[in-house]
């Protein structure tokens with residue numbers, strides 16, 4: 001049996017992508033390999049990170065397709081052809097339709113910069129600051145048909161003080177993300193994640 005094959009979907013800077021690539025190189029990804037980067041933003045920084053790491057990237061522009069389903073059907077075909085085991089969304093800023101969600105049921109995860117179900121969607125950090133929470137954090141969850149509504153796999157808390165501003169909270173959250181996401185992917189590579197209804201269990205080694 002070959003290595004556990006991961007495709008990362010990203011639209012922006014790619015710090016989570018880089019953390020996953022670095023973890024694989026350091027042997028901290030449970031034997032998984034990042035085999036592909038997919039981006040809807042061909043000029044995004046993350047694409048340059050993939051090129052620098054020697055990882056294949058596939059970019060597309062949603063405006064070139066009549067519907068989301070059209071480009072997702074192409075993505076599904078490619079992911080199957082490359083025998084991808086797990087789709088890891090890492091700052092991928094497009095809603096997935098049932099085409100992707102059903103084709104990779106139980107094999108698509110996302111990282112979100114809040115303690116879901118609080119502050120789903122865009123600008124979760126800004127939402128948390130505006131609300132005045134004393135504790136925010138990071139969530140890794142399964143991706144389902146809703147926006148950030150899938151079963152929760154792992155969470156890490158990040159405290160706020162009166163001095164916490166957007167920049168410092170973003171830095172603290174992204175530091176937690178860079179540690180948590182590789183750990184969660186390694187659990188999948190080791191076959192230790194079980195999902196029953198909405199209950200997620202990670203089997204201890």
Ligand SMILES: Nc1nc2c(c(=O)[nH]1)N[C@@H](CN(C=O)c1ccc(C(=O)N[C@@H](CCC(=O)O)C(=O)O)cc1)CN2
Nearest residue numbers: 092093094095096110112121122144145146147148149
């Ligand atoms: N079916 C699902 N798809 C996605 C999920 C999910 O839980 N279920 N998570 C998101 C990630 N995400 C926040 O975590 C997110 C993605 C997309 C958007 C959004 O408003 N996108 C717009 C386009 C924005 C743009 O082009 O810049 C859109 O899709 O029309 C907000 C939050 C990933 N997908």
Ligand SMILES: NCC(=O)N[C@@H]1O[C@H](COP(=O)([O-])[O-])[C@@H](O)[C@H]1O
Nearest residue numbers: 012013014015016091111112113121
């Ligand atoms: N709603 C999704 C969302 O807000 N995702 C967030 O986008 C950032 C991507 O950073 P990166 O491109 O440096 O990995 C990450 O902080 C991730 O949690």
